[in-house]
Amino acid sequence: KKLGIALVGLGSYSTYQLAPALLETEYCYLAGIVTGTPAKEQIWANKYDIPKENIYNYQNFDNITNNVSIDIVYVVLPNSMHADFSIRAANAGKHVICEKPMAMNVKECDAIIKACKDNGVKLGIGYRLHSEPYTQEVKRFVREKTFGSINYISADAGYRSMSNPEQWRLDKKLSGGGALMNMGVYAIQSVIYGTGENPTSVSAQEYSTRPDYFKETDETITAQFEFESGVVGSIMTSHNVSGNRLFASCERGWFELDPASTYIPLAGRTSNGKLDFPQESQQKLQVDDFAKHILFNQPNKAPGEMGKRDMIIVEAIYESIAQGGKKIPLDFPENYGFGG
Ligand code: NAD
Numbered sequence: 001k002k003l004g005i006a007l008v009g010l011g012s013y014s015t016y017q018l019a020p021a022l023l024e025t026e027y028c029y030l031a032g033i034v035t036g037t038p039a040k041e042q043i044w045a046n047k048y049d050i051p052k053e054n055i056y057n058y059q060n061f062d063n064i065t066n067n068v069s070i071d072i073v074y075v076v077l078p079n080s081m082h083a084d085f086s087i088r089a090a091n092a093g094k095h096v097i098c099e100k101p102m103a104m105n106v107k108e109c110d111a112i113i114k115a116c117k118d119n120g121v122k123l124g125i126g127y128r129l130h131s132e133p134y135t136q137e138v139k140r141f142v143r144e145k146t147f148g149s150i151n152y153i154s155a156d157a158g159y160r161s162m163s164n165p166e167q168w169r170l171d172k173k174l175s176g177g178g179a180l181m182n183m184g185v186y187a188i189q190s191v192i193y194g195t196g197e198n199p200t201s202v203s204a205q206e207y208s209t210r211p212d213y214f215k216e217t218d219e220t221i222t223a224q225f226e227f228e229s230g231v232v233g234s235i236m237t238s239h240n241v242s243g244n245r246l247f248a249s250c251e252r253g254w255f256e257l258d259p260a261s262t263y264i265p266l267a268g269r270t271s272n273g274k275l276d277f278p279q280e281s282q283q284k285l286q287v288d289d290f291a292k293h294i295l296f297n298q299p300n301k302a303p304g305e306m307g308k309r310d311m312i313i314v315e316a317i318y319e320s321i322a323q324g325g326k327k328i329p330l331d332f333p334e335n336y337g338f339g340g
Contacts, residue, residue, distance in 0.1 A: 003291045004031025004069045006054065006094075008061070008085050009077035010040050013099070017263060018076065019048060021283035027291035032070050034061050034085075061085070065092035072290070075099060076126075078174040079181060083108035086123070090115040095294055097287070099126040101185045102307030104176035106315055109308035116304060124290045127189065127302035131285035133277035134257055134266040135193065138246065139338065141255050142196040147271065148251025150231050155190035156245045157183040157261055158220070158238030161213070169239075170217050178217030180317060184237035185310050186261040190246040191225055191233040192309075193338050199225035199233060202313060203327045204320040210240060223317050226327075305334060 005028050007014045022030040032054035033044050041055050056064055064070055073089035074097040075082055086098045096116055102125050103109050116123040129135040141147060158179060161170070168174040169182055192198060204223035208214060219240045225233035236243060244259035253271030260266065263282055268275035292298040309332060316328040 002026075003028040003071040003095075003294060004054075005029065005072045005074055005097075005287065006032035006034055006056070006064065006070045008034040008073060008075045008089075009081075010035045010037070010044060011076065014076045017281075017283050018074065018287075019044075021281045021287065023048075024281060024284045025288050025291070027288050027295060028072065032056065032064070032067070034058065034064075034073075062088055062092055064089070064094065071095060071294070072097060074126075074287075078168045079176050080104055080174045083112055086112045087115040090119045090121050090123075093119055093121065095122040095124075095290075097124045097126060097290055098304070098307070100307065100310075101176070101181045101314065102304065102311055106308060106311045109304065109311050113304045113308065122290070122294055122300065123304040124293070124300055125302040125304060125307035126286070127306065128263075128282040128286040129186075129189065129261060130193075130301035131289045132266065132282045133280075134260075134268050134275060137268070137275060137277070138248075138255060138257065139193055139196070141248075141270075142194065147248075147253040147255060149229065150195050150248050150250050152232050152234075152249040153191045153194045154234045154236075154245075154247050155187040155194070155260065156236045156241075156243030157186040157190070158236065158241045158243045159183070160242050161239040165213055165215075170214065172216045175217060177314070177318065178214060178219060179237045179239040180218055180221050180314055182239070184221060184235065184314065184317070187235035187237050188310050188313050190260055191235060194246055194248050195227055195229070195231050195233065196338055197227045197229060197231065198309065198332050199227055199313070199330055201226045201327050201329050202316050202320060203325050204317040205325055206321045214239065221317065221321070223320070 034056040036058045073094045075085045083103045089096045207220040220238040246257045246260035255270040257268040265279045293300045320328045
């Protein structure tokens, strides 16, 4: 049986990436929708053949507990709503996929993880790259020390936001922060799976060149990481600078993905030559991997604990900035894994 997924929040990511991907998935399909916009109900029902009883709004969402055709709830709302809907989904007895960044802060991550544990449901974060072949290859380089040990890793994740000063991503109440919350988590992920280690400290700086546009959220942040093995790490994330890259300098060569975290197509090179993998929808691979975790107990490639680890780092970066770039030690209470 294919597992039924309900998407909560039918904005651009659901509309242009997740719903089309769910037409191609082998182990799950788009069975339901949860929307605050009544006009979307009929459009989606027609397009994806969704029966009326599988359509919910934000108020009656909790009734989903009685709906046996929904196995997984996928939360694709502004960041401030992730915890509320993930916890309600878990309490309704549904497995949960929560988009990145996992929540507004570490406390909310803990509450989501607890709700999923208490209800005996699985929790995955929308970190699609853990199912993507170029990223798997980077993890293999790290695991097998293809280029020897790594000396330096850097990651950029940014774009130039111009068009809409009213968007929720620039509203701190809804986003929890700017570039770091939106794109910075990709750069944090890159330096971790690109080394196979969690960092032991971080120091960070914030730059603001368009304060008229970025009124309450961070525009550009750079941060430096230390790792136990001695690797040096550096990230840049921005809502004003374009860049999407992972680069590692190693004992015997180097590897690079550029772009490293866009949807399609990623590309990569190493000191041994170009990388070349087939392009498939990352979202298709990601949700199928999560379904296989539920159905066949295969590894959870992006568990809630991983989303929480990244939020610990996000909080430390903001703390470092608040303290004028002071080095903040990072101590993770659990081993959160690197995504297989
Ligand atoms: P979007 O603005 O396109 O859509 C947001 C949706 O939430 C809309 O349907 C909107 O109606 C609804 N919504 C409900 N309450 C709202 C409110 N108070 N203000 C604004 N919108 C409200 O955003 P998106 O790009 O689809 O992003 C949604 C989530 O998905 C975010 O957490 C984002 O970080 C994540 N995302 C992840 C990826 C990825 O590659 N994994 C890509 C894009 C977005």
